Amino acid sequence: MDLAAVVVYEILYTIAFLALISAGLAVVFGMMRVVNLAHGEFVLLGGYAAIVSHNTLGINIFVSMLVVAPLAVAVFGVVAERLIIRFLYGRLINTMLATWGLSLAMIGAFTLIFGPTTTSIKAPIGGFAVGDYSLSGYTVFIIASAIGVVLLIFGVLKYTRAGLIARGAMQSADMANAFGYDTSKVYMVTFAAGSALSGLAGGVLAPLVGIGPTAGLLYIAKAFITVISGGASVVSGLIASSGFFGIVSQAVTFATNSVIGEIGLLVAAVILLRLLPTGISGRFFRDRL
Amino acid sequence: MTARQVLSSVVVAAIVMFVLPVFFDVLNLTTFAAYALLALSLGFVWGYGGILCFGQTAFYGLGAYVYALTAINTGEAWSGFFLAILLPALFAAILGAMMFYGRLSDVYLAVVTLVVSLILFRFMNHTAGEQWVIGEARLGGFNGIPGFPTLHVPGDPEAYIYDENLYYFTFVVLVLCYLLTRWLLGSPFGRILVGLRENEQRIELLGYDVRARKTAAFAFGGALAGLAGCLYANAAEIITPELFGLGLAAEIIIWVIVGGAGTLIGPMIGAAVLGYLKFVLGLRAVKEVFGRENPLEATLVFGVILILFILFLPRGVVPSIQGWLGKARPGRAGAAGSGRRRRTRAERARADA
Numbered sequence: 001m002d003l004a005a006v007v008v009y010e011i012l013y014t015i016a017f018l019a020l021i022s023a024g025l026a027v028v029f030g031m032m033r034v035v036n037l038a039h040g041e042f043v044l045l046g047g048y049a050a051i052v053s054h055n056t057l058g059i060n061i062f063v064s065m066l067v068v069a070p071l072a073v074a075v076f077g078v079v080a081e082r083l084i085i086r087f088l089y090g091r092l093i094n095t096m097l098a099t100w101g102l103s104l105a106m107i108g109a110f111t112l113i114f115g116p117t118t119t120s121i122k123a124p125i126g127g128f129a130v131g132d133y134s135l136s137g138y139t140v141f142i143i144a145s146a147i148g149v150v151l152l153i154f155g156v157l158k159y160t161r162a163g164l165i166a167r168g169a170m171q172s173a174d175m176a177n178a179f180g181y182d183t184s185k186v187y188m189v190t191f192a193a194g195s196a197l198s199g200l201a202g203g204v205l206a207p208l209v210g211i212g213p214t215a216g217l218l219y220i221a222k223a224f225i226t227v228i229s230g231g232a233s234v235v236s237g238l239i240a241s242s243g244f245f246g247i248v249s250q251a252v253t254f255a256t257n258s259v260i261g262e263i264g265l266l267v268a269a270v271i272l273l274r275l276l277p278t279g280i281s282g283r284f285f286r287d288r289l
Numbered sequence: 290m291t292a293r294q295v296l297s298s299v300v301v302a303a304i305v306m307f308v309l310p311v312f313f314d315v316l317n318l319t320t321f322a323a324y325a326l327l328a329l330s331l332g333f334v335w336g337y338g339g340i341l342c343f344g345q346t347a348f349y350g351l352g353a354y355v356y357a358l359t360a361i362n363t364g365e366a367w368s369g370f371f372l373a374i375l376l377p378a379l380f381a382a383i384l385g386a387m388m389f390y391g392r393l394s395d396v397y398l399a400v401v402t403l404v405v406s407l408i409l410f411r412f413m414n415h416t417a418g419e420q421w422v423i424g425e426a427r428l429g430g431f432n433g434i435p436g437f438p439t440l441h442v443p444g445d446p447e448a449y450i451y452d453e454n455l456y457y458f459t460f461v462v463l464v465l466c467y468l469l470t471r472w473l474l475g476s477p478f479g480r481i482l483v484g485l486r487e488n489e490q491r492i493e494l495l496g497y498d499v500r501a502r503k504t505a506a507f508a509f510g511g512a513l514a515g516l517a518g519c520l521y522a523n524a525a526e527i528i529t530p531e532l533f534g535l536g537l538a539a540e541i542i543i544w545v546i547v548g549g550a551g552t553l554i555g556p557m558i559g560a561a562v563l564g565y566l567k568f569v570l571g572l573r574a575v576k577e578v579f580g581r582e583n584p585l586e587a588t589l590v591f592g593v594i595l596i597l598f599i600l601f602l603p604r605g606v607v608p609s610i611q612g613w614l615g616k617a618r619p620g621r622a623g624a625a626g627s628g629r630r631r632r633t634r635a636e637r638a639r640a641d642a
Contacts (some may be wrong), residue, residue, distance in 0.1 A: 035396055084596060092395060094339055097546060100539055101595030108589025219533055221407055228400045253607050259415045266408045270401055274391045 002131030007254060009130075013139045015246030016146035019238060020205065021219045022226040023149050024198030029227050030234035031170045031190050033092060034085060035058045037099040039223055040216030041106035042195055046073045046202025047211035048114060050123050061124045070196035070204025077195025081188050089187065103216065110213035118210035138207060145204050149197060154235045156193075157289055166190055225269045231279025235289045247270070290475045295468060302464045306457065313565075315456045316524065321564045322459040323521040325557035326466055328544040332556030333470050335545060337479070338506040339486030341395070344402035345541050347384075347409055348377040348511040350532035352518025354413070357437040357528050362424035365446045366523075369397035373519035374512050381511025385504040393516075406533050413530035433529030440523050459520050463557070466513055470553055471479055473509070482506055536588075540567075544594045549605025558607065563591070 025039045032117045036042070049072035053064040080102060098121070123138040157163035166270040169186040177183050201219075202211075226245055230237025248268045253261030276283045309318055352373040359369030367393045384405060388398055417430025419474025426434065440455065442448040450458055473479050485492045485499055493499045522528050531537065540563070570587040600608055 053562060084600065087600060092602060094419045096396070096399065097542065098596050098599040100542070101592045101599065103592065104539060104595065105592030108586030108592060111586050112589065221403070221535075225402060228396060259411060263411055263415075265409055266404045266411070269404055270408075273393065273397055273401055274387055277391055277393050277397055279397075 002133055005130050006133045006135065007250070009135060009139070010254075011246055011250045013235040014250045015242050016143040016228050017205070018222060018242035018246055019146040020142065020201040021151060021191055021198075022223040022230075022238060022242060023146075023153065024194045024196070024201065025227045026230065026234050026238045027153060027197060027221045028191060028194035030232055030237065031194075032089070032187060032215045033232075034089070034191075035092065035224070035228075036085075036194070037096055037220060037224070038080070038103035038106060039099075039192035039198055040218070040220030041103050041110070042073055042198035043205075043219045043223075044110065044211060044213075044216045045076060045106070046070065046199030047206040047209075048110070048119075048202075049073065049199065050203035050206045051119055051211060054121055054160065061121065065203035065206065066200065069206075070199040073202070074192045074196035077198075079189060080195075081191040085191065086184065086187065092283040103220070107213050107216065111162025114213065116213060118212035118215070120210050121207050123207035136208075141178060142204060142208070145200070149200065150235060150239060153197075153238075154289060157196070157234065162189075171252045222265070225266070229272050229276075229279050230270055231276075231281035231283075231285075233281035233285050233288050237279060240285070244272070246279070290471050291362075292545055296469075298468060298471075299464065302467075306460045306464075310453065310456065313429060315453050317565070317568060319456045319459050319524040320521065322456070322463050323517050323560040324544070324560040326463050326517035326520065328556035328560035329463070329470060329553060330510045330517060330547065331541050331545050332548070332550065332553055333474075333513065334507060334510035336550035336552065336556070337474060338482055338503060338510070339489075340503060340507060340510075341399055342402045342507070343399045343538055343542070344404070344406035344509070345510070345514050346533050346538045347402070347406035348381055348514035349518040349521070349537075350406070350409060350413075350528075350530070351377045351380060352375055352515030353528045353532050354434070354518075354524040355515070356519040356522050357434045358423050358426045360437045360439075361426040361434070364404065364438060366440045367443055369623055370440065370519055374516045377515025377518070378508045378512035379516075381514075382504055382508035383509030385511075386500075389500040389503040389507070403535075403538065406538060407535070410530050410533035410535075413533060433527055433531075435527040437526075439521070455523060459524065460519045462516070466516065467553060467557070470513070474553075478502065478505070490515060539595075540591065543591055543598075546595065546598050546603075546605055549607035549609070551604070551608045552611070555605050555607030558614060559605070563594075567591070570612060 019041055024042065025036060028034050028036050028039075046069040050061075050064045050069040053068040054060045054061050059068060067134065084098055084102060085095060088098055123136065125137040125141055127134050127136050129135070157167060165176065165181055166186055166189070168179075169181060169183045170190075173183045176186070209218075222245075226241045227238070229245070230241035245265050249261045251266035252264030272280070281288070291509050327345065330348070331342065334340050334342050334345070355376045356366075356369040356373040359372050360366050363369065384402075388401055392399060412429065414431045416428035417432065419427075421428040421430070426437075428434070438446065440450045440458065442450065474483070481492060482502060485497075485502060485564055489499055518532065521532070542558075544559035544563055545556040546558065546559075547563060549555030567587050570590060598605070604612070
């Protein structure tokens with residue numbers, strides 16, 4: 001019984017982890033058809049921002065994670081969008097390559113600034129026990145954050161005027177322009193929002209995972225797979241694919257070990273894309289958010 | 290390709306082959322020649338087949354591992370040498386068939402190929418234990434496999450080919466592969482392949498089986514990459530899972546972009562020049578100029594190069610030069626295709642959104 005609770009808890013955590021690290025990429029890919037391969041480094045930047053702001057500047061840890069990290073990455077995202085990405089809209093492969101370049105450059109810059117070692121902060125919430133097993137209480141916070149992020153994306157896109165304008169501009173840029181909306185600005189804000197979500201993920205996860213210059217590879221591979229397998233619908237695709245991969249990888253992990261679990265996730269992704277070439281939401285949740 | 294073109298290519302290649310060792314270290318040159326072959330494989334698959342494979346390292350690493358494992362088990366090199374071409378080609382054919390008959394394209398194809406090389410990377414890193422043995426060879430996990438027999442004169446396993454001779458051998462193989470690829474592109478198969486890159490639907494409506502042709506092209510690219518892996522293994526004399534890694538996967542794409550997709554010579558030059566640049570950035574003397582343990586990061590430089598090329602010279606160096614020459618010498622529109630292809634792809638992406 002206790003073991004079952006632990007298993008469910010671990011699966012929920014894996015799903016939340018995947019949803020968190022993929023949310024920013026999902027917004028940018030789903031809304032703008034831009035694949036940001038520097039996404040992993042954006043997440044890391046959020047982690048670094050949270051660590052610096054808490055450890056060096058002494059700002060409250062929750063403020064560092066939930067406010068400073070997203071803001072810092074959003075600002076960086078705007079700069080990257082203005083300097084690089086806005087010239088490449090509509091050229092899917094070229095944006096992928098340019099952001100891959102950005103990713104490499106950021107890895108190099110992190111190594112120069114923070115050194116090649118891994119840094120972290122202490123989790124602000126202690127553990128609790130379920131029967132004989134002790135679990136990390138901070139994980140509950142991660143799961144809550146993931147749910148919050150998904151609700152936030154859904155709410156903004158569905159119920160606010162800004163979300164409506166953004167969706168309109170993505171569907172038909174010319175029409176949105178004709179109505180007097182500056183689509184270039186809409187793209188910029190959308191990219192900044194996606195970056196902020198990446199930063200939030202980095203900030204929130206910083207106490208759990210080590211933040212080192214090359215750790216971004218871990219995120220980009222998983223986030224990329226989750227988002228592409230999810231398909232073009234931002235929210236339903238994100239939920240469906242992180243749920244699917246979370247369950248698969250944890251099930252395999254329990255049956256064998258964590259490395260095989262990760263390989264299981266990757267194999268599942270290849271099979272899934274072979275069966276559903278446009279992702280889960282390309283097949284099941286067409287034209288939904 | 291006419292006999293005259295073959296002859297002139299061979300003469301130029303021979304001059305380059307004998308001049309380079311005067312200026313550079315032979316071991317480095319051997320490595321760069323292997324890199325150039327790897328770049329040639331992606332240059333063919335991507336630049337001519339229009340298949341953007343993010344995981345060309347999968348076949349490269351596979352070639353290296355197949356060679357090392359066979360060489361250890363048989364005690365001689367040549368069966369491993371040919372298996373290192375054959376097995377990656379077979380693997381590429383299976384993977385390609387799975388993707389192309391499933392109609393995967395663009396991003397989805399990129400993800401699948403990337404994921405496959407990640408799987409191999411993770412798996413090979415995981416094989417450190419005693420139980421991971423193939424025949425007499427331990428897979429060795431992240432430490433890789435050292436000390437396998439290297440290439441030797443056929444029939445005499447004691448007469449190793451090394452140093453200068455290995456360099457000449459690698460270079461000759463590279464030139465042969467280049468000529469083979471040129472010949473393939475001039476054949477009906479190659480012409481249909483280029484047409485397919487320009488407009489897949491039209492080729493299909495003309496009655497050609499697009500899926501089979503893409504699979505065949507992908508397998509050929511896999512064979513070249515596997516051979517490159519085998520040659521690299523012989524130069525380095527150790528192989529590690531890094532051969533499958535994302536870092537190298539990124540580098541290959543940068544070589545091709547910088548040199549120029551849509552040419553064969555461009556990616557090879559890109560690989561050699563950038564390979565040398567990376568080598569120089571890693572040198573102790575350069576590290577001392579910057580006065581710290583941690584030099585100007587090669588990744589930083591490469592990232593910036595990639596961004597600048599995508600923004601300002603997306604066609605790459607060689608097609609741009611050909612373009613400038615083409616203005617002066619009308620009738621050679623070698624590079625025009627790649628520009629047009631980008632635009633059609635952009636339109637398609639817009640239509641998708």
